[in-house]
Amino acid sequence: MSTLVLALVAGAVVGLTLGGLGGGGSMLTVPALIYLLGFTPAHAGTAALLIVAVTSLTGLFAHARAGRVRWRTGLLFAAAGLPVAAAAGALSARLPPGLLTVAFAVLAALAAWRMLAQARTPEDGARPADTPRTPADTARHHRGPGPDDTTATPTAGGGPARSAAAGAGLGAVTGLLGVGGGFLAVPALVSVLAFTMAEAVGTSLLVISANSLAALVPRLGSTGALDWAVVAPFTAAAVLGAWDGKRLAERFSGRTLRTVFAAALIAVAALMLVDALV
Known part of the structure; x- marks a missing residue:
């Protein structure tokens, strides 16, 4: 299979993931660039940040139109995560590729475990895609952001300090490993700020876009030129996939999507650990 076809197929899968789950696309982008398209871990992280930033912005527009x-x-x-993402992005260029590969594999395994755990529990105040809206949901959907947008009532144990810590941690992961961090942002927005799952998915794309761009800037001058013959079609396919991912999220429950994605992450983590340690 040609490099162009591989880039298009991988990009489409990444876009579907970002559009459908509000994150997780970079967890597939980095290994796809390394194992399918021959990128080094450092170049894969840089390219992944660019691809995820552009794709997230596209998905953000689609979710914003839906309120x-x-x-x-x-x-x-x-x-809270922007300065941390920039600092971690600069640090990543100085770390051994093998260390980055192992860290990424461990993170992918933890993300899969978390998603499988969530799939076994009720959806944190969210509705499955096939559940009708209540009148209150409909009113909130059409009202859009209001005066309480910055003061959503947190769940027990939440608060500004925890929210800032979650944002900073997300920025560190984004900068260091080249991942957007949506698989961390979505549960944080649900548990800390009491968002519905639909709002968390849409808002996470805003967080991912900002963190990815902040982490990308310090990497651009340190990892060398990117292979645009691969990055450009990969990004284009991911952008188109993000629009279909939004429709996918409306058709299937978040539980089903998380279970499928978690299985893919387990396979990715195993592959990367074997490659780094053997």
Whole structure:
């Protein structure tokens, strides 16, 4: 199979994941670039940040049109991670490729475990895609962000400090490993800020876009030139896939999507650990 076809297929899968789950696309982008398209871990991380940033912005636009983005809260959440993402992005260029590969594999395994655990429990205040809206849901959907956008009532144990810590941790992961961190942002927005799952998915794309761009800047001058013959078609396919991913999220429950994605992450983690340790 040609490099172009591989880039298009991998990009489409990444876009579907980002559009459907509000994150997780970079967990597939990095290994796809390394094992299918021959990138080094450092170049894969840089290219993944670019691909995920562009794709997330596209998905963000689609979710914003549907009224699923809490703009002010999302920007505040992202702001806590921006400086950390930039610093971690600069640090990543100085770390051994093998260490980055192992760290990524461990992170992928933890993300899969978390998603499988979530799939066995009720959806944190969210509805499956096939459940009708209640009148209150419909009113909230059409109202859009209101004065309470920045002051959503947190669940027990939540608060500004925890929210800032979650944003900073997300920025560190984004900068260091080249992942957007949506698989961390979505549960944090649900548990810390009491978002519905639909709002968390849409708002996470705002957080991912900001963190990815912040982490990308310090990497651009340190990892060398990217192979645009691969990156460009990969990104284009991911952008188109993100639009279909939004429709996928409306058709299937979040539980089903998380279970399928978790299985893919387990396979990715096993592959990367074997490659790094054997």
